[in-house]
Amino acid sequence: MESKSKNKSKSVGRVYLVGAGPGDLGLVTLRAKECIEQADVIVHDHLANPEMLGWARDEAEIIYAGKKAGEHALSQEKINTLLVEKAREGKRVVRLKGGDPFVFGRGAEEAKAIVDAGIGFEIVPGITSAIAGPAYAGIPVTHRAENSHVTFFTGHEGAEKTESAIDYAALAKLGGTQVMLMGVERIESIAREMLKHGVSENLPVALVRWATTGRQETLTGTLENIGRRVVDLGFEAPAVAVFGEVVALRESLNWYEKRPLSGKRIVVTRTRRQASALSDRLRALGADVIELPTIRIEPPSNLLEFAELVQVAHAYDWIVFTSPNGVTAFFDTFFKLYDDAREIGGAKIAAIGPATAQRVKDFHLHVDLQPDEFVAEAVVREFQKQGVENLRILLARAEKARDVLPKQLSSLGAIVDEGFAYRTVAETRDDTGARRRLLEEGADLITFTSSSTVENFLALGLPWPKRMKVASIGPITSKTVRDHGLNVDVESRRHDIEGLTEAIRSFYAKGAGNG
Numbered sequence: 001m002e003s004k005s006k007n008k009s010k011s012v013g014r015v016y017l018v019g020a021g022p023g024d025l026g027l028v029t030l031r032a033k034e035c036i037e038q039a040d041v042i043v044h045d046h047l048a049n050p051e052m053l054g055w056a057r058d059e060a061e062i063i064y065a066g067k068k069a070g071e072h073a074l075s076q077e078k079i080n081t082l083l084v085e086k087a088r089e090g091k092r093v094v095r096l097k098g099g100d101p102f103v104f105g106r107g108a109e110e111a112k113a114i115v116d117a118g119i120g121f122e123i124v125p126g127i128t129s130a131i132a133g134p135a136y137a138g139i140p141v142t143h144r145a146e147n148s149h150v151t152f153f154t155g156h157e158g159a160e161k162t163e164s165a166i167d168y169a170a171l172a173k174l175g176g177t178q179v180m181l182m183g184v185e186r187i188e189s190i191a192r193e194m195l196k197h198g199v200s201e202n203l204p205v206a207l208v209r210w211a212t213t214g215r216q217e218t219l220t221g222t223l224e225n226i227g228r229r230v231v232d233l234g235f236e237a238p239a240v241a242v243f244g245e246v247v248a249l250r251e252s253l254n255w256y257e258k259r260p261l262s263g264k265r266i267v268v269t270r271t272r273r274q275a276s277a278l279s280d281r282l283r284a285l286g287a288d289v290i291e292l293p294t295i296r297i298e299p300p301s302n303l304l305e306f307a308e309l310v311q312v313a314h315a316y317d318w319i320v321f322t323s324p325n326g327v328t329a330f331f332d333t334f335f336k337l338y339d340d341a342r343e344i345g346g347a348k349i350a351a352i353g354p355a356t357a358q359r360v361k362d363f364h365l366h367v368d369l370q371p372d373e374f375v376a377e378a379v380v381r382e383f384q385k386q387g388v389e390n391l392r393i394l395l396a397r398a399e400k401a402r403d404v405l406p407k408q409l410s411s412l413g414a415i416v417d418e419g420f421a422y423r424t425v426a427e428t429r430d431d432t433g434a435r436r437r438l439l440e441e442g443a444d445l446i447t448f449t450s451s452s453t454v455e456n457f458l459a460l461g462l463p464w465p466k467r468m469k470v471a472s473i474g475p476i477t478s479k480t481v482r483d484h485g486l487n488v489d490v491e492s493r494r495h496d497i498e499g500l501t502e503a504i505r506s507f508y509a510k511g512a513g514n515g
Contacts, residue, residue, distance in 0.1 A: 013040070013087040015114050017107050019100040019126015020048035024136075024212035025283075027127045028052065035124060040091035043082060047098025047238060049213070050432035051291060054272060061086075062431055076106055080113035087119045100128040104154045104181045130179045133211030133240035137218045138254030139247055146245045147176040155183015155190055155241070166190075172197040177244035184209075184239040188227025194243070199223060204247035209239040214265070214288025216257060220247060259286030260505050267438060267446040267468075269294045269453040272427070274324075278447065281501040290443060292434040293427040294456035297325050300399055300420040303333075309394060309419040310334050314345025316417075317391040318369075320379065320405065322352045326396045327359040329421035341365065347394075350379055353496050374495035375476065376404040380412070389413030399423040402476070426456045435462060442466060445490070447500065449473045451480035458484055471507070473500050 016035045021027040028049075036042065036055045044053070046066030053062055063082065065074040074082070079095075086093045101107030101123060114121045130152050134141050141150045151174060153166055171178060172194060183190060184207060195201060201224035209217045221229045223243070229235070256262070265288045268275050272293045279289045300306050310333045313319060321327045334344070341364065349367050351357040353374035357367045371378035392415045395405055399420045406416045430436075442465035448454045454477060470488050472478040474495035478488045490507045492499040 013091040015093045015121040017101040018124040021126045022129035022132040022212040039094040041086045041093045044096040048096045084117040100126040103128045133208040136256040137208045138250040149176040151178045155180045168193045168197045180241040206242045206247045207239045262286035265443045295424045296427045316394040318393045320350045322397045324359040326421045330396045380408045396421045424452045447471045454480045
């Protein structure tokens, strides 16, 4: 007789049909983010912001099923089969769909296939571009003085249909605000049909392209000329179309496209984990950010040697941290060895830069020395004032970092030990397609926050986009940029992320970056 364990069938997974929202990461629901973080498999669309994939676990399987005009990575039938197969393997499968899964998507078809296969599923609604696109263009889809209803329709119908299912006569009679998803390539014929059924040729129309992202563009016109304008300006999908008198309100309510960095595409080269601190600030100012990490933080080559130094940290007079990464690595190791922060003893702490100091404070420890300048030389000057002869100093820092600190502190008479807390290596992964985007679309500005980001970006061998300028976080990074034959167009006076953001904002405010 076979054992019960052999008869026991493998547990079946679950499928989550998740709305990825219209593009702005800030408009993704908390539940959607939670599903991505827990997923074993993620099947994502072309219109789902690929930066969401940064929330996924490293071991999650990422599958691109993108569909854009004329191109299909996977057919709908194959997508349905894929979702079922992965779930039958006992996996948590997230189907990430642009906007809302049930608003002019194929979410209902996918849900039916999952139900027919006897697999459990969940729907996670998303904010649809039908609402968000007009809102980000300064167009309210309803207004008490203008209309009392809004109608949504699709301009992209199934190829199997022999005639349009859109009732243009009913749309003309209904009036109000009408929002069309998909179909910008057919806008001329759609406008012609609306005119044929009695809609005024002066009806205001707006097309919002790449709505809610840093690439957003809005084209306005009338029903009579919108088709011609689209052709003349080469205005392409993806775009949301709004028909109605509410379009005129954009003149006073347009907010998103008037921010300081609107229309500027900026490359962020920091590590995947750190990129958001800079990216979020730039996006808040209107920039279209391409996150292209060039470095990754790894444990040091000799972790045991570093752990031995951390273990006797209480024996030092000073511990010097040169970066937030060093602080994190130090205390990750420290709390594996000890369960009480007081084991650090009487060692005083020095930190270079406010971000490093804040990371120390995150562990509820006091920073005893933080120079005004965020460079190693400033720490040396502060120690020189105090006198450090015969004092024991532990430097927690990256491998292959500049040797200014150990050399100059030793020359002042200090007893210096270097603790290599981490190392930076070249980032080889490009899950979000950032390199392809840079090649295809170019950029206005690239940001470098360390010498290693410069060196590793150039090591990728990507063609330098025309007119792309360089922003550097400080003089050390700038020297590396110039050593490689490049110009530095923006250099932050305050050598941290906030200072770099302000320097970029000022650069464009003065019109320096528009030439």
